[in-house]
Amino acid sequence: MNLDRLEEKAFGSLWDDGLIDAISGIGLVGVGAMWYFDLIQLTAALPLILIPAWQITRRRIAIPRAGFVRPSVERQVKSSRRLTQSLAIGLTVLPFFVAAIIIQMRDGGSGTSELLRRLAPAIPTVILGALLFMTAALTGRHAFRLYGLIALVAAFVGFLTGIDPWIQIVALGAIVTAIGGYHVAAFISTHPIREL
Amino acid sequence: MNRIADLDAVFKVVELDRLVHEPARHLLLAHLSVVEEADFTYLLNATGLSSGNISSHMAKLEEAGYVAVRKGFSGKRPLTTFSLTKKGRGAFDNYRRNMRQIVN
Numbered sequence: 001m002n003l004d005r006l007e008e009k010a011f012g013s014l015w016d017d018g019l020i021d022a023i024s025g026i027g028l029v030g031v032g033a034m035w036y037f038d039l040i041q042l043t044a045a046l047p048l049i050l051i052p053a054w055q056i057t058r059r060r061i062a063i064p065r066a067g068f069v070r071p072s073v074e075r076q077v078k079s080s081r082r083l084t085q086s087l088a089i090g091l092t093v094l095p096f097f098v099a100a101i102i103i104q105m106r107d108g109g110s111g112t113s114e115l116l117r118r119l120a121p122a123i124p125t126v127i128l129g130a131l132l133f134m135t136a137a138l139t140g141r142h143a144f145r146l147y148g149l150i151a152l153v154a155a156f157v158g159f160l161t162g163i164d165p166w167i168q169i170v171a172l173g174a175i176v177t178a179i180g181g182y183h184v185a186a187f188i189s190t191h192p193i194r195e196l
Numbered sequence: 197m198n199r200i201a202d203l204d205a206v207f208k209v210v211e212l213d214r215l216v217h218e219p220a221r222h223l224l225l226a227h228l229s230v231v232e233e234a235d236f237t238y239l240l241n242a243t244g245l246s247s248g249n250i251s252s253h254m255a256k257l258e259e260a261g262y263v264a265v266r267k268g269f270s271g272k273r274p275l276t277t278f279s280l281t282k283k284g285r286g287a288f289d290n291y292r293r294n295m296r297q298i299v300n
Binding site: 067 | 231232236241271273277
């Protein structure tokens, strides 16, 4: 019996229900909406809403169907180390995100090169794509790699056409929410609540 | 020389912990050995055993002091979680070590 595979399966059961996908998608739509309404600073509060939302929906939908499992201490240490690494990378790329916002907000991006001005609408979506790839590495949920790729495609389209970042982010969020919603529906239909 | 090696293997088989050797209990212990704790529903889904089977094997493992049972609530639903005790982990590791020696 391969214990490593059992451990991976146990850890994977935390994310297999699709709830993390659906909630991430809703979060992305929220980021796009806040961008549109010029409330981008409020995105910092999103995790304060989304993380409890994930915990509550997991307790109501996933645990009664798939059961509860607490990962091993080794896995928890590994995850927190990866989270620290991700945060470090996140803090490194944050200045680029801020720069992109500033460039976007300036009319015509005076004082910046043409290429940077054209790149600016794509940068936020690229950064969100990087976060989605990081989530894939952190959770081991492969679907997040697909979402990261979709983000890069959206960013490339943004670069070519100059579409506003909020449109790219909302579109990305809508796709992730739809895929996540499909996973949640599939999970519910294949995991009925058993009376014990 | 081979006979001595064979005898050694026989002694190893005799030394095997019968409580861990039983396939369903071994499966339950294997699942518990890779997590901090897991509940009944998780074990039901992960092992494919029936609830009656899990209940009776868990009772034996708890009686032997291999598994600790914690009863609580998740919202309004009762939540019973199982975890491997130090003794249980030792027995499981020891069993695997012995089996590996027999196989090799």
